[in-house]
Amino acid sequence: MTIAQLCLLLACGLPVVCAALAKSRGFGKRRRDGGFDNHAPREWLARQEGWQARANAAQANSWEALPVFLAGLFVAHQHQAAQATVDALAAGFIVARAAYIGLYLADQASLRSLLWMTGAGLSVALFFVR
Template identity: 45%
Template sequence: MHVARFTVAYWCILIAVLLPIGCAMLAKRGSFSMNKDNRDPRRWLAQQTGWRARANAAQANSYEVLPFFIGAVIIAHQLGASQTPLDMLALAFVFLRVLYIVMYVGDMPMARSMIWAAGFAVNIGIFFLGYH
């Protein structure tokens, strides 16, 4: 019997998948009514301003970066990348994504853009980690 071994990088994928849900919860926190607003939550979110709108935008961006991150981790595993560097880069990506969300919600656009670029660079590093 073969038992799959979840690497740290695989666990990071799960965390990255949960981050947009956290952004949505943050955007809705304290103001969203399940009885009234849940009938059309996208319209409710589209009408938000300030930090709630930025949390919603961070949610959208968090979904947008998922395919590349998931693909990069899987490709690195398939190509036999060294596990420790792969795990460290995956952790760095998740850490950068959390910082990105904080900077987005906190209205720090320059820092947010720099962190996004760093996360993209980390993803490229993951993608090529198994290249020989």
């Protein structure tokens, strides 16, 4: 398994981690006591505030970022790009996305946006690497 392939696997897991964080305060509580409502999960999540609401938004954004990263890796592979370069770009994407999620949870909007642009740029760069 290449580093890029491992990064793809990690990128697929990031939305799941964000979802778990968003729901974490509701685990272990009864539904009637404000616990997570698996019968209406989207409605329950829509009522969350603070870092939990931001974790849910980070989950959605992580799903949105995934297809471009995946496509970039696919194109780089099709072009038989230098694996070391592909690995570096993929690792940079994971670092940028992980930091993005951390900054999202911490409500650091400007830095978060900078890291979003960095991650997006790394995904696009995969389309052009040879």
